[in-house]
Amino acid sequence: MDETLFGEPALTLDVVRRVALTAPLVTVYGEPMLDGWWHGSSNRMAREAPAPIVALRRQDFVPGGAANTAMNLAALGARVRFVGLVGEDEAGSRLRDALAAAGVDVAFLVARPEVRTITKTRIVVADQVLVRLDEGNEAGFADEALAALADAAVAATVGADAAVVCDYGTGMLGGAVREALLHRIGRPAVVTVDAYDSGGWAELAPDLVTPNADEAAGLVGVGLKREADRAAIVTTLAPRILEASGAGAAVVTLDRDGTVLLDRAGTVHRTWARPASDRQASGAGDTFAAALTMARAAGLPLPVCADYAQAAADVVVGRFGTSVCSTDDLLARLAEFAGRALDHEDLARRLAGERAAGRRVVFTNGCFDVLHRGHTAYLNQAKRLGDVLVVALNSDESVRRLKGDSRPINAAADRAEVLASLSCVDYVTIFSTDTPIPLIQRLQPDVYAKGGDYTLDRLPETEVVRGYGGEVRILDYLPDYSTSAVVDRIRTPSPVSDDVVPQGRAKRPVRSRVGRAAG
Template sequence: MSISVTAPLESAPLAADLPRRLAEVAPRVVVVGDAVLDCWLSGPTRRLSREAPVPVVEVDVTRCAAGGAANTAVNLAALGARVSLVAVVGDDDDGATLRRLLDEAGVDTSALLVAPGRPTAAKRRIVADDAMVARYDTVPADGTVEGFAAVLADALDAGPDATVVCDYAVGGLDDAAVSTVAAHRDRLGVLVVDAHDLARWAPAGPDVVTPNAGEVAVLLGRALDGADRVAAAEAAGGELRTRAGAATVVVTLDRDGALLLPPDLPAHRTWARPAPESRACGAGDSFTAALTLALAAGTPGPTAVELAQAAADVVVGRTGTAVCSTADLSSRVSASGESLSSAAELARLVADHRTAGRRIVFTNGCFDVVHRGHVAYLNQAKRLGDVLVVALNTDEGVARLKGPGRPVNPLADRAAVIGALSCVDHVVSFAEDTPVALLEAVRPDVYAKGGDYTAAMLTESPVVTAYGGRVAILDYLPDRSTTAVVERIRARG
């Protein structure tokens, strides 16, 4: 019997075709929150001002983009969602510009409320020769905007697949908005809240909240202690969920990646592509958009947060307030998983890592149809060091170990899926039944295997201990097997 390798979205791995599949689902998403107009005024500077020791910027280019909640909406539309934005803008030129940008991006603006006499929230950055020298903001006054709660209620009555709240404390969302969202909770689909003050949204019972380190400190009443922010956030997971009233917390830690903290599964960390702060504008919006799209379509949390990290990595490579499209995301995921190193290349790469003082972790397996157990296992392995190397059995090796009909996926496809995970740094293959030859060549600091083994069971253990390495046995996740996944795909096909 032939087997389709296209897994249902609830078990789909992070692969190059996943963004396209999510776009085809085209979930309906309502974004509610603080819409901002982001503008960049740039030009050369050739002298200092006579009035003060500041550069005189000869502005020759002005570029504006949707920011804040509006940027989240634009990113969702670019990723294939059907998006409506519920927000307040002024009846000024900035409001007209923002509405035009949203219309051009395919965002439904029928629920965009124009408030007479109220300025549109805006951020203007002055850039001199590629360096930002100043920023000035237009911030509307706090207070209730007449008619906003009714417009919001109408939008939520439509019963979207997901609702995103973007509350950045620029006066757009008052207590009536919180009450309206809470009153419509059973019609919101997946509720994702991105807010500076998450505690005020606890009555709505969010499915997911996405605080950064500063917002975590506000929620806990203390900063994340210690040098390891990831470990501190993980330790506070239960408290964060309680204080936010949320089922799941995703802590975003910029250069340290993100940390998924669900209530009933191991924490899942992503690793970010390093980038300067000047390139991070809008990265959080792209992260939230991709996360929401994936969750609304039914993908599991670890896959959704990996996809969100990939979207953020796309935009931090660009200037200004950037947008990640389906094509961008597919390209990023594909590029992450396209490299299958040879043994000689891997030895050179590992030598460079060692010179830089990095700790090497090595693991191996067939990884035929990647499932949640694999992802959790690899994530845990990466956290034992700085660099994770995954060695895959060749197709012939899988057939010898697993029998006729396996592998389901050829080596190139398996390498692409494993390599796309942010925790994996290098992928290599081996034709033998054990990776002993690779271990002798690479000499990793840690050799990691799953909890269904013991160190004594592994023929590789004496090799590792002989050169001074450590064998680490990771947690065992029961009822997580490729065979079970294949049987479910058969049943659905």
């Protein structure tokens, strides 16, 4: 674990590069599956049945299930061991070869003659899946096969920095394997459970679990209505979800609505999925669990881990079939948003399109000079007030007029890059006036949000926003953390204490409560 990453407040291009360089050793336990994507064309129906005739053009085979999690970890820079059970069949050989070609250690992939490798073959015409054919061990797995797998699971734990349990409910990880993992000697620093039933692994006391909203609610016996505010509901259920799963933290996935991070300290952090065209994507959950584990093993704070995993999942959701997100893919994805501070004319055009689609626009502003956790908490609060969040940054000249010649610490382009990389931020722009009033008058956002110890009557923007029918919201004042305090700590050398860290090692920063989202 790179402890210098522990205090990073946001996901940036540099953070992604540094995560890849940590190259943690991660063991993945779970059901390997071979995903077949068979592509063809069809223009007539069969005579003997009301079914389309498909002329096959191409057959693609890729690792799926837990093997897809391993592939994603390897693509993100991890050293990966894979523990699973396959048959001594053609599908098993394809899986082993594909994993090995991606750099995954398959020494712990157990092959048995009595096992049929799990396969899922999709017949695709014009980018539409017509049918999926599933094969595998419907009758379960023999005790001898599971005993061999349990031995491999224990051996693969030795020296691992992190572990991911991918339980799809086939029975492969039950019984002997589960008992072996519960009672093994030596536990990785990070353990993630990605299971259809996280409660079944509560005794493992995982660091992270990744249920979807229905699975999280089901853990505590609550049903979710189709149109319910899933994020709000699972947040209220946080203590019960964590207790039922035995986890230190849960990241509840909400598909198109992003995720909610919940931990035992009361942290609530939202991520927001970037819009993507509908594709026949498969395995985004595997990508998310892999990326979340990778980021945590590298030493990132949990909220930044969730942002990292969300960005990786966004990559694969925009693709067809079962795919992986590599470090290069993630860098390219973030580069699409990083540093793209829009000019006011372009921003106005884009917001007109957002409104035409019925979306509610939230606007906030500030210097955001040295981004800290107070800022990210505040921006996530602002995002929840609507559908689209616009952040207006004070220009460098504006910051100097407001805060003195020693500020800003970071130039406007750098500040814009960091903000644009946050999943809760949709648009970033820069203004040079002392207040954002001229820009607010032009954009007329539905909500103007401001953080800090303000009152509505003290805000000069209040009259303007109310004048065109908008709403002003003052967000929580969190006094324990401010940009000025962060800058003072940076500029003031710390006295040498009794717990001096040996040269060459970074001391882990002390956790601070999320505080004021000041500029």
